[in-house]
Amino acid sequence: DQQVKQNSPSLSVQEGRISILNCDYTNSMFDYFLWYKKYPAEGPTFLISISSIKDKNEDGRFTVFLNKSAKHLSLHIVPSQPGDSAVYFCTPERHTGTASKLTFGTGTRLQVTL
Amino acid sequence: DAGVIQSPRHEVTEMGQEVTLRCKPISGHDYLFWYRQTMMRGLELLIYFNNNVPIDDSGMPEDRFSAKMPNASFSTLKIQPSEPRDSAVYFCASTLGGTNQPQHFGDGTRLSIL
Numbered sequence: 001d002q003q004v005k006q007n008s009p010s011l012s013v014q015e016g017r018i019s020i021l022n023c024d025y026t027n028s029m030f031d032y033f034l035w036y037k038k039y040p041a042e043g044p045t046f047l048i049s050i051s052s053i054k055d056k057n058e059d060g061r062f063t064v065f066l067n068k069s070a071k072h073l074s075l076h077i078v079p080s081q082p083g084d085s086a087v088y089f090c091t092p093e094r095h096t097g098t099a100s101k102l103t104f105g106t107g108t109r110l111q112v113t114l
Numbered sequence: 115d116a117g118v119i120q121s122p123r124h125e126v127t128e129m130g131q132e133v134t135l136r137c138k139p140i141s142g143h144d145y146l147f148w149y150r151q152t153m154m155r156g157l158e159l160l161i162y163f164n165n166n167v168p169i170d171d172s173g174m175p176e177d178r179f180s181a182k183m184p185n186a187s188f189s190t191l192k193i194q195p196s197e198p199r200d201s202a203v204y205f206c207a208s209t210l211g212g213t214n215q216p217q218h219f220g221d222g223t224r225l226s227i228l
Contacts, residue, residue, distance in 0.1 A: 032214045043118070043205050043219025044157070051214070089157065093214065102217060104149070106156035 003027050003103050004090050010109040019077040021108050023090030026071065030092040035064065035075050038087045038107070047088070048075070080112045116140070120206050120220035128228050132194040135223045138187055139208030147217060148181055148191050149205040157205070163189065164211070196227045 004025045013019045023033070031052050036044035050057040050064040050073065057064045063076045077084055087107040119138040127133055139146045147162040161171040166183040174181070178197070183189040193200055203224050207217040 034214070034216060036216075041221065043207070043221050044217075045219065046216030049214055049216070102147075102159065104157035104159075 004092055004105055006088075006090055006105055006108045008108050009106065010111070012111045012113060013080045015082060015112055015114050016079045019075075019080045019084065019110055019112065021075040021077075021088050021090075021110065023073050023075075024071060025073070025090075025092055027092065027094075028068070028071065030094050032093040033064070033066065033073050034091045034093060034102070035062075036089045036091060036104075037084075038089065044089060044104075077110075080110075082112050082114065085110055085112045118206055118208055118218050118220035120204075120223050122223060123221065124224045124226075126226045126228065127196060129198055130195045131227075132192065133196045133200075133225060133227075135191040135204050135206075135225070137189045137191070137206030137220060139189070139206070140218055141187065143208035143210055143218070144186070145209045145211055145217075146183060146189050147207040147209075148189070149207065149219075151203045151205065151222070160191070196225075198227045201225055201227050 006023050032049050034049040035047045037047045038044040048059050048062045048064055050066050055066050066073045087109045089104045089107040091102040121136045144165050148160040149157050151157045160173045161181045162169055163183045179193055181191045203222045205219050205222045207219040209215045209217045
């Protein structure tokens with residue numbers, strides 16, 4: 001029972017261009033959505049999040065857009081840099097008053113080329 | 115500040131042997147999570163603890179897997195007996211409780227069962 005789907009397993013973008021990573025979800029009860037980035041041989045690291053009551057959150061080169069009616073969110077990276085090459089995971093969170101279980105999938109592998 | 119520390123980084127052992135993976139969470143974090151990453155299933159949650167107490171072990175694949183947290187600074191994930199299909203990267207993560215608190219991951223243990 002996948003609660004989130006990242007339908008593009010991989011994405012290749014030229015340096016300097018915009019990278020757009022997409023995520024669809026099924027449960028409208030989520031409170032937050034978190035994006036993690038993972039390099040090979042390292043653990044995932046938190047990148048950016050968005051509250052379900054917002055439709056946009058921006059942090060430097062990274063912007064998350066949330067479309068609640070479509071149950072869709074996207075991560076925009078602009079301009080893309082070679083160091084952004086990694087696997088990106090979209091994880092929903094439902095606040096239950098305690099730490100939440102995160103549901104990771106297989107992610108989207110971003111390759112930023114020179 | 116030290117992050118989440120996992121040991122060993124790599125483990126190669128023969129089928130049927132007992133395997134013990136170790137994790138030291140970030141000091142002050144009261145939640146600890148164990149994940150497994152495989153090519154087919156991505157990153158999946160196995161079990162998590164709150165204040166050293168197991169809260170949800172529904173992701174533990176079978177009775178051969180067990181996890182303990184004897185104190186706030188140490189946790190183990192044990193597989194006995196190990197099988198080749200247990201080969202994966204195992205991650206430990208910790209976090210403070212509450213909404214939108216990112217999990218902090220260790221660099222994982224790459225386990226190969228021959």
